[in-house]
Amino acid sequence: EDQVTQSPEALRLQEGESSSLNCSYTVSGLRGLFWYRQDPGKGPEFLFTLYSAGEEKEKERLKATLTKKESFLHITAPKPEDSATYLCAVQARRGAQKLVFGQGTRLTINP
Amino acid sequence: DTGVSQDPRHKITKRGQNVTFRCDPISEHNRLYWYRQTLGQGPEFLTYFQNEAQLEKSRLLSDRFSAERPKGSFSTLEIQRTEQGDSAMYLCASSLALDQRLGEQFFGPGTRLTVL
Numbered sequence: 001e002d003q004v005t006q007s008p009e010a011l012r013l014q015e016g017e018s019s020s021l022n023c024s025y026t027v028s029g030l031r032g033l034f035w036y037r038q039d040p041g042k043g044p045e046f047l048f049t050l051y052s053a054g055e056e057k058e059k060e061r062l063k064a065t066l067t068k069k070e071s072f073l074h075i076t077a078p079k080p081e082d083s084a085t086y087l088c089a090v091q092a093r094r095g096a097q098k099l100v101f102g103q104g105t106r107l108t109i110n111p
Numbered sequence: 112d113t114g115v116s117q118d119p120r121h122k123i124t125k126r127g128q129n130v131t132f133r134c135d136p137i138s139e140h141n142r143l144y145w146y147r148q149t150l151g152q153g154p155e156f157l158t159y160f161q162n163e164a165q166l167e168k169s170r171l172l173s174d175r176f177s178a179e180r181p182k183g184s185f186s187t188l189e190i191q192r193t194e195q196g197d198s199a200m201y202l203c204a205s206s207l208a209l210d211q212r213l214g215e216q217f218f219g220p221g222t223r224l225t226v227l
Contacts, residue, residue, distance in 0.1 A: 004153075043218035044202070046215050046218075087154075097167060098144070098159060098167065098169070099146075099156065100156070101153030103153050104151075104152075
């Protein structure tokens, strides 16, 4: 069964303090790995898609990387507005269209 | 606004009542998905449509749940005889997928259901 585990569950940083969020996955043939941001009471907001090991994508202070077993979301010099829950999801290659999500990492950036 | 929209945003109902939610996808998107999210968890897949055809359903989708997408446009999710365990955020997403190529899923704001 496809499975996604994110760590840590919660992370509190000071403004400007860089860190990384981890997403470990077990899937029968990875078709794509997705990162989303979710603010309280809102739907997930799409950030990145990664397709193969070694791939990297960047957007402002965020960079996502992918290996054969895990993905990292690196946050460089975060600001308070980066506070949110970050969700990782995988899509299997065997034809299913659904996303399998992890439980998320709740990130808080203190000013 | 050309994003995914959902209605209502909040619904409070009593146990045993039926509820129906509506989702309007991004206009050119041919795929539509329903997910359910409980507090502190990631979204869980319920079902998906390609155009008007319902192609996949999760084991989570009991007989009390039914989804439709008439004419391949908006979709409705109905829950009959609601139970307290149905309380959750119901999320709709849509994507544009050509052939078997991957399409990113874009989510709506969700409908928060509270069953008393």
